[in-house]
Amino acid sequence: MRTDLQKSLSRHHIELSNLSVFQRILLTTDGTVTDILESYLSEPIELVKLSEALVCLEEDIPVMELKKGVEVIERKILLRGQVSRKNFIFADSIVVLDRLDEDFRNELLKTQTPIGKLWFEHRVESFKEIVDSGKESPSDELSFYFQLDDDVSLFFRTYCVFSNSQAVMMITEKFPENYFLSAFDSGR
Numbered sequence: 001m002r003t004d005l006q007k008s009l010s011r012h013h014i015e016l017s018n019l020s021v022f023q024r025i026l027l028t029t030d031g032t033v034t035d036i037l038e039s040y041l042s043e044p045i046e047l048v049k050l051s052e053a054l055v056c057l058e059e060d061i062p063v064m065e066l067k068k069g070v071e072v073i074e075r076k077i078l079l080r081g082q083v084s085r086k087n088f089i090f091a092d093s094i095v096v097l098d099r100l101d102e103d104f105r106n107e108l109l110k111t112q113t114p115i116g117k118l119w120f121e122h123r124v125e126s127f128k129e130i131v132d133s134g135k136e137s138p139s140d141e142l143s144f145y146f147q148l149d150d151d152v153s154l155f156f157r158t159y160c161v162f163s164n165s166q167a168v169m170m171i172t173e174k175f176p177e178n179y180f181l182s183a184f185d186s187g188r
């Protein structure tokens with residue numbers, strides 16, 4: 001495994017050997033999570049936009065080479081099973097609009113299409129770099145979306161998406177530690 005991933009997981013005291021195979025895949029992949037979920041769950045996944053707003057950054061984001069005051073889109077979504085109606089992944093994103101192609105940007109803002117599918121449809125070359133991963137306590141909002149008990153934590157990974165040698169997005173994906181435990185649970 002890449003050393004940056006090992007360091008991040010170690011920093012948060014996560015031992016990969018204690019996780020299910022699918023949990024390890026979700027924490028370490030640089031692939032499109034929507035496609036991976038659909039394959040694993042054998043059900044189509046839909047995107048549910050919770051919020052999307054144009055904001056000015058309140059602090060620098062060095063990993064994206066962004067300074068305080070830059071306008072970005074902050075977006076929060078759920079990836080939900082179309083059949084089961086179960087929320088599988090929560091993601092929050094920072095999107096630098098002026099670093100995206102106009103057609104891609106418009107579709108991102110006006111449709112319910114997951115980002116990974118937009119990359120594919122628009123044939124945008126990209127590189128993803130995982131900058132953090134770990135485990136955290138859920139907020140009240142996330143406890144509600146996942147219907148979690150107080151003692152259940154969330155796994156997360158944060159990665160930057162680069163296109164044309166610029167960071168265009170930073171995405172943090174989260175899922176409950178009691179999801180995807182075995183090949184027989186179908187993620188439920």
